[in-house]
Amino acid sequence: MISGGVGGGNTKTGLIFEGKVDLATFLNGQNGYEVKETYVYYNKELVARLFKKHKLYKFLESEKVDWKKHISKKLLPDDCIYVIVNNTVFIIEVKHQQVAGSVDEKLQTCDFKKKQYMKLFSELNYKVEYIYILDDWFKDTQYKDVLDYIISVGCRYYFKYIPLYELGLPVPQDE
Numbered sequence: 001m002i003s004g005g006v007g008g009g010n011t012k013t014g015l016i017f018e019g020k021v022d023l024a025t026f027l028n029g030q031n032g033y034e035v036k037e038t039y040v041y042y043n044k045e046l047v048a049r050l051f052k053k054h055k056l057y058k059f060l061e062s063e064k065v066d067w068k069k070h071i072s073k074k075l076l077p078d079d080c081i082y083v084i085v086n087n088t089v090f091i092i093e094v095k096h097q098q099v100a101g102s103v104d105e106k107l108q109t110c111d112f113k114k115k116q117y118m119k120l121f122s123e124l125n126y127k128v129e130y131i132y133i134l135d136d137w138f139k140d141t142q143y144k145d146v147l148d149y150i151i152s153v154g155c156r157y158y159f160k161y162i163p164l165y166e167l168g169l170p171v172p173q174d175e
Contacts (some may be wrong), residue, residue: 023092024050027040032170032172032173038055040081042172048081048084048167048169049084050079050080052078054076056077060120065120065124067120070123071116075113075116077091078092079092081167082126083167085168087126088127089128089129090131091114091130092131093133095132095135095138107138107150110150114130114155129155129156131162132150133160136160139159
């Protein structure tokens with residue numbers, strides 16, 4: 001799971017960083033949550049829709065949105081969740097790094113990508129938020145400027161998890 005075991009206390013309140021577990025798997029494991037296909041229920045009430053990669057475009061097609069009228073090239077999010085109560089789409093990109101490499105520059109593309117997603121969802125009148133979930137590699141001081149940049153352009157990042165309340169989703173109660 002998490003190297004060194006750090007962050008385990010947040011398992012009930014946020015998405016834990018783990019490259020092999022997606023948002024649907026995480027939510028399905030939380031008290032009160034159930035994910036059926038792309039639908040997310042909390043205590044049997046529909047609270048969100050989930051889309052990964054190409055499934056986002058299947059959803060847009062079902063909503064009669066022609067993505068080609070808004071952007072010139074498909075963007076394929078690691079995870080995308082539309083939270084009904086706040087009419088907001090959260091694009092979630094998970095970035096894991098163990099050695100210096102191309103992920104460094106990818107972090108600097110959030111402003112462009114958020115604006116592309118805003119165009120993509122404009123027809124549906126959805127707000128758009130762009131969030132990175134980062135591992136501890138990015139806590140190194142060499143990333144200070146890029147992390148500051150992410151915030152300065154209206155995007156967000158979290159280390160190893162994202163609080164469910166930040167998405168506007170209910171936080172499960174202990175059993």
